[in-house]
Every structure is written in structure tokens, then in C-alpha cells.
Amino acid sequence: LEKLMSLDTYEVTLLREGFEENGEDGYIRRQCNTVLVRGPCGTMVINPGSPWDGPALIEALKKHGVADPSLVKYVICTDGRATHVGCLSLFTKAEMVIVGHDIQKPGNVFIQHDFMDDSVPFEFDENLSVIGTPGLMDQQVTVFVKGIITPHDSFGDEVPKTPVSIAITGSIFADEEDAARTGVFHGSYFPSDFRGDANSGLSIWRQSRDRLLERSEWIFPAFGPLSAMPNVISAAFARALKSPNMNLPSAFLKIFVFRLFNRPLNRYAVEKCDLKPGHCVLDVGCGLGVGIYYALKRVAPLTISYLRFNLPGRIFGPQWLARLGLAPLKVSTPLDKDGIVHGLDTSMEMVRLSKARLSSFVKAERVVLHHGSAQSIPLQNASVDACFHVDSFYFWPSLEEALEEVLRVLRPGGVVVTTFNPRHLNRLMRWGWMRYARPDVLAYAMTLESVGFCDVEWIKDDPQAPTGVQCIRAHKPPLKLLS
DSSP: OHHHHHTTOEEEEEEEOOEEEEOTTSOEEEEOOEEEEEETTEEEEEOOOOGGGHHHHHHHHHHTTOOSGGGOOEEEESSOOHHHHTTGGGOTTOSEEEETTEEEETTTEEEOOOTTOTTSOEEEETTEEEEEOOSSSSSOEEEEEEEEEOOOTTTTTOSOSSOEEEEEEETTSOSHHHHHHSSOOOSOOOOOOTTSOHHHHHHHHHHHHHHHHHHOSEEEESSSSOEEOOOHHHHHHHHHHHSOOSSHHHHHHIIIIIIIIHHHHHHHHHHHHTOOTTOEEEEETOTTSHHHHHHHHHHOHHHHHHHHSOHHHHHHOTTHHHHTTSSOOOSOOGGGGSOEEEEEESOHHHHHHHHHHTHHHHHTTSEEEEESOTTSOOSOTTOEEEEEEESOGGGOSOHHHHHHHHHHHEEEEEEEEEEEOHHHHHHHHHHTTTTTOOOOHHHHHHHHHHHTOEEEEEEOOOTTSOTTOEEEEEEOOOOOOOO
């Protein structure tokens, strides 16, 4: 221990491995993970346990070189649950106790800190801090430490021997399996916020998980063994999947995911929109523009035919003679009967590539590309007949805000369609590529209804669909006519 302290390195030990299980008598049996942190700032115990855990906790401390609870300098409970705070009375000599957002020192002294501002951690030193991570409970915190993990029977041989970034999270991550899912929706109960909005609590929970996944290499969940986060290569692909740019993982994704794997998804999404010539369409998360081209074939057949056989028109636009000064500019042309496809993407690189691939249609004013987010769609109210998106909603910061925007820009009776392949998603999650995504298909379908869409369909066994592909489709309610 003295050697560790002299090297300014923290040692992180799982004092007691917790569990949560349903008993045959109908009760839930639950015991939290208790973690010991030792290093330059002294000795810290995180989530000491319930009142009945005291004797076992004292023995566990002795086993790991802490002869008496009076030697513990800091005690932190990630929230105020009974399973976390019950043993606090053992640590009357502690210099500081943190329970959720409360920071208390001896003499009834409280320290003020805004844990809701996650950009300002409560720091003990540069390698040990506490941040607010609201989720199932508002006043919930996570301990971040850069240190060495002590071997444990349940960890196996994969625990690193060098200092790593560790998050001791409490119930933000229930267990090892939950942490490995990296954002997938599960059946936890999400309480409403102070306005009675359950979706708000779910969104905050997701954001907290995202922050932890971005910063941590290893996670101590509420119960059971710790969990390793995806390695550096997986994390690079995860970042590229969320926001593609010009790096090598992005180049791989452009070829194999966006172009090959997503092509049948885009084609099927366009089919389910039931597009007609002249319709105005929005592709959210347009990527390389594959879906835009399929939509163009349906809403702009005249332009497609014209540009196919008119090379100057592809280069200079439909009114190329006028632009060259060889003919008067026409106020209208037969091509004006065609529809328009809008593409929206958060990645400037994707917008640039789409514009290059669809340049002739951009010049013909049949394609309009926008750089922006689904939470702020740069289109007028009720201006779009259909909206589709493929492998996009997983990365929206707020499902509710994005779908409210889609509802706003759709005309009454307009349709929104998304397509996805569950096996493909599971594969990406297994590889760790979805650590910054939230492929919560059930939550997406529920949010469609909550923001005001009607006729929500989850199409799973369509014989016309590509193998394994599913679709969710919904409509904006039509206008009600006064009788």
C-alpha cells in the first residue's frame, strides 16, 4: 500500500460482490457491491451496505489491510437507498461522507456542490472525483478513479495490471450484463420527472450512461463483477458510427455498413413510405444518400429520365442552355412537377459525400441537403409528405424532441418509417460498436405514440422485406373537418 501511495496510484478493490435476485417467496433479495479505494487521498469506502452488513464489512476491511473502520477517511453512497447507507454509523471518524448530492463533514457542516452540472466534478485530486449521474434516482452520483484493480475470483484473468479509468456507478448499471448492453433499453422502471414526464427520466438515464461509457475503461455496476468496456479499436468504430469523418474506421463503415448493409434497409423504407410523383420527402440521417436516390426514383421520375439521357443537363443542371446564355431562362419546366427529397445529417462529411454523389440532382433542385440534427429540422411546418430514417434514431440525444420535430414538418396524414435488422444490431453491439448508441426499438415505438403519431405499426414478418428486416411505420393524424 505504501508503494502504491508513493507512486500516486490508486488501488480499487471489490470488498463484497453484491447480487439481486427474485426469491420464491415473492421477495427480492438484494445486496450492493461494496468497493474499497486506497491511494494518495487516503482510504475510501463506496456503498458500505445495509445495517445488517456491518460485521461482514468490518471483516472484509481487515482482510484487505484496514484494521478498523476509523481508518476510513471518506465514505460515499452513490444514492440514498437502504442497501447503500445502512452501515454509515460505522464510520464516525470519517472526514467526509457523500450520500447522493449531500456532502457532509463532522460538526453538521455541509459543502455545496452542483452535481447536476456534470462538467464540474467534485474532485479529491486529478485521479479521483465524483460526478452527478441522474437516472433511476435524481440525486445519484458516480465515483471516477484512475487506478489499479485488485484481482478478484469473479474477475478472471482479463483485469489489467496497469492503471485504468474506472467508474463505480451504483444503479446506473445494474450488473455486468447490463453494462455490456451499452445503452439497450430494458425493463427497468423509470420514474416521471417533476412534471410527470416519464420520457424525461428515460432520456436523462441514457445521457448518464453515455457519459460513463465515453469516459470509462472498466465499470463497477450495482451488483456482481465489474465489466470491461470495448477496446480502443471498438471505441474508434463506435465513434465513427455515431459521427463519421475521414478516418479509417469511417472509411470502412462507408463501404460496408452505410453502402452495402444499409442499401436493402433504405430500399425497403422507401417502399413503405408509399411515395408518389411530386411528393416531398425527408431522409433523416441520410448518410451517403443511398435512400435519397431510391426516394428520387419514386417522387422525381421525370428528372431521373431527363438526366439519364442529357449529359449537359447532368453537369450544368436542367436549364443548362440558359446558364450558358444560349437560351432564355424558363420560369417553369415540366420537371417542376417532380417532387423534392431533403437529406439531413449531423456529419458534415456525410453531407459533403452525398452532395458529390447526387450533384446532378442538387443542380436540378430535386435534392436539398442540410447539415443539422433531428432535434432542429430546418423545414417549415407541414411541408413534408413522408419521412424515413435508417440506422439513425439510435444516435438521437432525445427521441421525444426528434419525433416532435418530425411530427411538426409532416403534413396531416404524412408517414414516418424506420427499418432495422435486429440481428445486425446485435452483432454491432457484440462488437462494442454501439456503445454511443441507443437501439431502443421498443422505446422508439412508444415515443411515436406519446408525441402524437397514430396508426403505429411494427411490421416483423413482411414477405416483401429483405431477410431479417423489420419496419416501424406511423402516421400524423389527419385534419378533422368541421361538420
